[in-house]
Amino acid sequence: MRLCLLALAMACTMAGATRALEVKAAVLRIDQDALLPISRLDLKPDDMGFAGGVLATEDNQTTGTFLGMDYSLETVAVSPEEAQAALERLLGEGISLVVVMSDDATLLALADAAGDRALLLNATAPGDELRNDECRANVLHIAPSRSMKTDALAQYLMWKKWGDWVLIQGSHPEDFALADAYRRSARKFGARIVEERGFEDTGGARRTDTGYVLVQRQIPVFTQKMKRHDVVVAADEADVFAAHLPYHTWGPDLVVGSAGLRPVTWSPAHEAWGATQFQTRFEKLTRRYAREEDYQVWLALRVIGEAATRTGEADPASIRAYALGQEFTLAAFKGQPVTFRPWNGQLRQPILLSDGRVNVSVSPQDGYLHQVSPLDTLGTDAPETTCTAFTEEADR
Numbered sequence: 001m002r003l004c005l006l007a008l009a010m011a012c013t014m015a016g017a018t019r020a021l022e023v024k025a026a027v028l029r030i031d032q033d034a035l036l037p038i039s040r041l042d043l044k045p046d047d048m049g050f051a052g053g054v055l056a057t058e059d060n061q062t063t064g065t066f067l068g069m070d071y072s073l074e075t076v077a078v079s080p081e082e083a084q085a086a087l088e089r090l091l092g093e094g095i096s097l098v099v100v101m102s103d104d105a106t107l108l109a110l111a112d113a114a115g116d117r118a119l120l121l122n123a124t125a126p127g128d129e130l131r132n133d134e135c136r137a138n139v140l141h142i143a144p145s146r147s148m149k150t151d152a153l154a155q156y157l158m159w160k161k162w163g164d165w166v167l168i169q170g171s172h173p174e175d176f177a178l179a180d181a182y183r184r185s186a187r188k189f190g191a192r193i194v195e196e197r198g199f200e201d202t203g204g205a206r207r208t209d210t211g212y213v214l215v216q217r218q219i220p221v222f223t224q225k226m227k228r229h230d231v232v233v234a235a236d237e238a239d240v241f242a243a244h245l246p247y248h249t250w251g252p253d254l255v256v257g258s259a260g261l262r263p264v265t266w267s268p269a270h271e272a273w274g275a276t277q278f279q280t281r282f283e284k285l286t287r288r289y290a291r292e293e294d295y296q297v298w299l300a301l302r303v304i305g306e307a308a309t310r311t312g313e314a315d316p317a318s319i320r321a322y323a324l325g326q327e328f329t330l331a332a333f334k335g336q337p338v339t340f341r342p343w344n345g346q347l348r349q350p351i352l353l354s355d356g357r358v359n360v361s362v363s364p365q366d367g368y369l370h371q372v373s374p375l376d377t378l379g380t381d382a383p384e385t386t387c388t389a390f391t392e393e394a395d396r
Contacts, residue, residue, distance in 0.1 A: 023064070023314040024095045025304055026074040027053040027123075027297055028110075030083050030102035038243045049101045049123065050075040051286045052294035053301055060305030069308060073301070080106055084113050091117055096316050099123050099142075099300040101293060104130055111136040119316035121300040124293060126237075128181065131344045131380055135387035138316070140323060141346045142300040146181040148379035149263035152351035152363035153233075153256060154185035155377070159365045162230035162254070167196045168223075168245070172238035179235035182257070195227045201240045219248035226250070234258040260355065263363070266295035267354040275333040299332055299347070306330050324390075335362065341376070344387040348375035 029049055037043060045051075057073040064071050074095060078086045083102065087110050090098060096118040100107055104127035111120055115138065122130070122141045130136075131145050157163070165186065169179035179196075186193050199222070223232070223245075232249060234257040236242035242258035254260065268279065268289035278298075282290045307322040308314050322328055324345065329337035334350040341348060353361045364374040376382070 021069045021308075021312065021314055023060070023069055023071045023097070023304065023308045024074075024093075025053075025057075025072070025097040025099065025301060026076060026090045026095045027099045027101065027301075028083070028086055028090065029075070029077045030080055030100070030106050031077050032080055032103065037239050042239070045286075045288060045291075047286065048291060049293045049297040050077075051282065051288075052290065052296070052298035053099065055282055055285055055294075056298040056301035056305065059298075059302060060308075063305065063309055067309060067312075069314075071305065083110060087113060087118070097121070097304050097314070097319060099297055100125075101297065107139070108134060108136070111139050114138055116316075119320050121303065123296040123300050127177065128380065131346050132386040135344050135389045137345075137389040138320075139345060140300075140303070140320065140340065141344070142296050142303065144265060144349065144351060145346065145379050146178055147184060148346075149351055150178070150181040150185040151188065151378045152263045153261070153353065154182075154189045154191060155363045155365040155368055156261075156353055156361050157231060157256065158189045158191060159367070163191045164228065164230045165191055165193050165233045166226050166229045166231075167193050167233045167235065168199055168241075169196070169235040170199050170238050170240050170242075171201045172240070174237040175235050175240075178237045178258075182233055182235055193233075194229050197222070197226075199236070199241045201238065215244045215248060219244055220250045223249040223251075223253070230254070231256050234260075261353055261360055262355075263351050264292055264354050265349065265351065266290060266292045267352050267356075267359055269354060269356075269358050270333070270352060272359075273333050273335045274331075278333050299330075299338075299349075302330060302332075303347075336375075339373075339375075341382070343382045343385045343390055344380065345390060346379065348373060348378075350375065351378060 027050055053073050057071050060071040076086050083106055098118055099121045100110060101124045104125045107122055107125045120139045122139055122143055124143050126143060126146045128145045128147050131141060167182055169175050231254045234242035234245055234255060236258035245255045246260050303323055304319055307319040311318050311322050324340050324342050329339055332338045338347055338349045351363045352359050364377050368374055368377045370376045
């Protein structure tokens, strides 16, 4: 007993003596003006993303306490016009590990402004170009790309032998990008898009201007006389029409994509692989369910925590180098450890397929094999990448 107490005292003394490493991180959320969502259930909470950051910091500190590390988190919400000034302010405070919640264009501008002064972890921007021609060596992508999600759904549809699709896309730029991703996924996995239709956003408040009677008249007419198909794939990232498709189409259609069966990184219904523990801790902290944004911010900060724990360093270069290395793995409540693709900084991760109440499946699907990892069947694989920033960095 005396030896045990002596050993504990020595461990505490050593921890106190080495408690000098500060791991300072921030979550920078760029809030853009947007119309209200179709459903009030989709209203964004004030602490969206930030709550995931708080939980991750608690998790990191649990380990850090024993290793002489002190984790701190600053959360900042600004408009797009204030984004670069906010980043400079964080850098001035000595915070060079920044989780960014923004659209593609803002993330790209922030990455160029930061240069080698910071490591940015992308928690929300889905653009495939950010992982290809417009990739930046100082950005690690936690959020999956659009093509990772569309590939995940396409694999399941082909596993079900639902290979004939009608693609309905919205009229916003992000809808066009999502529709392009579905077209690539169809070619990649052998599906056939038998018809395409476009839904024009005519403006309005969406919730108040599209009452039950109006929707019940419009959508059936819009979807009348479609070619024979297995599923309707909705590409509506702007959240204008897709939620109205189920039960309103002219025929008894299966709807997938932006409504119905959706590819997501996280779902309140997810319980497998220890996820219930995450869910209950998050709900106790926030009194609400975790959103995808919360999970992705949590995951980004856990990447920082894991890399700092393994290297004993907290500078951007060390965190980045370890995260991209072969030794890095992280448990993420997805049934297998997640890792990074060294050719473009994208986090490999399974994608959940959810109908909003239950998880229907998880991709990659059985039977889709890969020489490195089945996760690389989702999104841009190494032979396909046009990202050169990471290979140039490795060659230096």
